[in-house]
Amino acid sequence: MPDAVATKCGCPYCRVKGLVGPVMVIAVGVVFLAAEYSRYSFADLWPILLIVLGVLLVAQALAPKQGHIGL
Numbered sequence: 001m002p003d004a005v006a007t008k009c010g011c012p013y014c015r016v017k018g019l020v021g022p023v024m025v026i027a028v029g030v031v032f033l034a035a036e037y038s039r040y041s042f043a044d045l046w047p048i049l050l051i052v053l054g055v056l057l058v059a060q061a062l063a064p065k066q067g068h069i070g071l
Contacts, residue, residue: 009070012063020056027052 008014027049035042 009068011065011068013060013065013068016056016060016063020053020060023056024049024053 031042031045031048034040035045
């Protein structure tokens with residue numbers, strides 16, 4: 001049944017959307033690492049996570065949906 005196999009969309013929008021989770025996990029790790037080895041605490045550094053999320057969401061909104069499966 002080849003029709004039952006889920007096909008992945010390779011459009012730029014879906015590629016950026018697929019990066020949001022992994023990049024956020026890496027950003028959280030970097031913030032915790034920086035808080036551990038610098039004079040700043042997590043309470044000082046957590047806004048970086050909002051900035052990273054905002055950049056990713058803007059990139060996702062600006063990415064073209066040309067070739068998107070489901071349009």
